[in-house]
Amino acid sequence: MVVVFIPFKALGHLIHNFIRELGRMGCFLAESLFWMIFPPYLIGRVIKQINFIGVKTISVIVLTGLFTGMVLALQTYYALVKFGAEMSLGPVVALSLIRELGPVISALMVTGRAGSAVTAEIGIMRITEQIDALDAMALNPYKYLIVPNLLAGIISLPLLNAIFVVVGVLGGYGVGAGLTGISSGTYFGGIRDFIQAKDVLEGLYKSLCFGLLISLISCCKGYHTGYGAEGVSKATTQAVVISSVAILICDYFLTSILVT
């Protein structure tokens, strides 16, 4: 082959792989949604996965939410002091957490803690023929494995986001009160006056989308894992990287749509 064509071939290969992966994920989502609609509804499996994805991530969310709120208050305070607007600390911290940092950081935390584990678990089930065993028992693997994870992701993320925001706002108040002696009435009253329902809804829509995105990518990567331990390890890494990047890209587009 002429050397000059090699970069084009590589680029074409990359685009081809990207489109194929998108198509596979689209088909995977369509099949999952199809099985989500029809009974039987495995409520027990959904609750189990909410416990795994949601409840077991609460400690991480509380910790990261607390420190995010604290550092946000710290940074914002020194910026606001220059304009003599330190009384606006509460609304600025709360708005940043509700609209942006809460959904994004809580989604990234869930990706790292639960998304990777879901991919590894489904991947190991695939390579040890446990998924084939489900199929052999006439139990649909989508219904039994994928749908509960998708629902758990969609339900858990908004709740974790809410915890993140509440803890973050409290952390921000702690720092604000320590630095400026701002009263709780001023801090929380400002939040009540400035924050509107559409701000909360923006955060909610984002975390719903991120919840679906994380569980979809994690399940799909695990379900279509390669061979052996190396295949599972590769699928897990890809799930975390793709989920994290997708969250940030999706965040931009969601913000641009929701803000306008």
Added chain:
Amino acid sequence: MSVMIEVIDLHKSFNGHEVLRGINLKVKKGQVLALIGGSGKGKSVLLKHIMGMMKQDSGQVKVDNQDIRKPRGKALRRLKERFGIVFQGGALFDSLTAFDNVAFPLREKTKMKSSEIRVAVLQELARVGLSGAENKYPAEISGGMRKRVALARCLVMHPEIVLFDEPTTGLDPLMGKAIHNLIRDCQKSLSFTAIIVTHEIPAIFSIVDQVAMLYEGKIIAVGTPEEIRTSKDPVVHQFISGELEGPISVK
């Protein structure tokens, strides 16, 4: 005896490599057939096609004269429930105990009470010689015990057709013989039709009615164990006798 499973001109390729090149095979009701052939030559692939877990490029698999790719929804579920499979590695759910593994299909597929499930599971575990091991996890038991649990999980739903994918691979000769005897005893008491993919030659000959040999993507010989043992076909003869010299090249 009527024909239970019929494979007609089955073809399957992976990435341009043709693994199955026109398989034709019949298994009669209540018969036990051993499927022999070289490693990586498509025996497990054929088994998964018979089970309906893979889609063929062309050809048909019929069960009781019904194409297994035709039914949808409930009919497909009912067809699948007629099958049981014991996977090569057991495919036990590693987060569940032996008891829960065997109870799993009963809990998910039937409306039996937990007391009835308990009785059925303990009975099945006793049948495969695993009384007392019900609370152990798959990681805590030996390979032979895992195969027994897998067999118990398969038999607890009383399937009409049972497929075994190398049920004695990785086991010592004594344990292998014990598993063979267990399969024979279970088949005699439950009268299921069975296909056993195996390399255990000639040990498998004592428990099967028919032997089929897969070579280069086709079934090249079918017959009773005695007919296969005395076959004049050079490929069959080389494979049975385990000689390195002959038409089968070992790479």
